[in-house]
Amino acid sequence: MAKEGTKTITVNRKARHDYFIEDTYEAGISLAGTEVKSLRLGTVNLKDSYCSVKNGELFLIGAHISPYEKGNIFNKDPMRTRKLLMHRREIAKLAMLVQRDGYALIPLSLYFKNSRVKAEIGLAKGKKLYDKRETAARNDAAREMARAVKDRGR
Numbered sequence: 086m087a088k089e090g091t092k093t094i095t096v097n098r099k100a101r102h103d104y105f106i107e108d109t110y111e112a113g114i115s116l117a118g119t120e121v122k123s124l125r126l127g128t129v130n131l132k133d134s135y136c137s138v139k140n141g142e143l144f145l146i147g148a149h150i151s152p153y154e155k156g157n158i159f160n161k162d163p164m165r166t167r168k169l170l171m172h173r174r175e176i177a178k179l180a181m182l183v184q185r186d187g188y189a190l191i192p193l194s195l196y197f198k199n200s201r202v203k204a205e206i207g208l209a210k211g212k213k214l215y216d217k218r219e220t221a222a223r224n225d226a227a228r229e230m231a232r233a234v235k236d237r238g239r
Contacts, residue, residue: 091197093196094129095129095195096193096194097193097194100207100209102220103212103217104189104207105212105216106193107209108207110206111205111206113202113204114169114170114203115168116150117159117161119153119156120161122156124195124202128150129149129195130149133147134147134148134192135147135191135192138180138183141180142176143171143179144166144167144169145167145192149163151163179208188209189210190206190207190208191207192204192206193205
């Protein structure tokens with residue numbers, strides 16, 4: 086995602102640990118002015134958040150955007166449900182996949198793209214405990230091989 090004009094705000098590291106990410110989508114997000122200012126400071130947490138489709142609209146639930154300290158009465162509830170902006174056909178396709186195949190919609194990251202806040206949404210399937218162990222073992226083996234190659238060059 087190192088494209089021209091993008092700046093990463095936050096990444097949901099837990100999502101890639103707990104889920105297999107099948108596909109990713111980009112969605113706009115509807116925010117208040119003080120929430121955008123708070124995002125510029127990087128005060129957001131996507132850890133236990135998810136996306137849900139209701140009445141043909143996509144919503145981000147459980148994301149915590151801290152109140153802007155100079156926002157006074159204009160601050161919104163930090164845990165409020167926020168609307169995600171995507172094309173109607175894409176939302177219908179995602180809703181069908183989530184209902185039929187047991188997938189979940191998980192926010193992977195938030196970033197600025199040419200001064201607009203975008204959310205990267207992942208179509209995810211949950212990992213079992215043995216899958217998590219296998220992934221950790223594979224990562225450890227790759228790390229050990231890289232270390233051995235590095236030591237060999239000395």
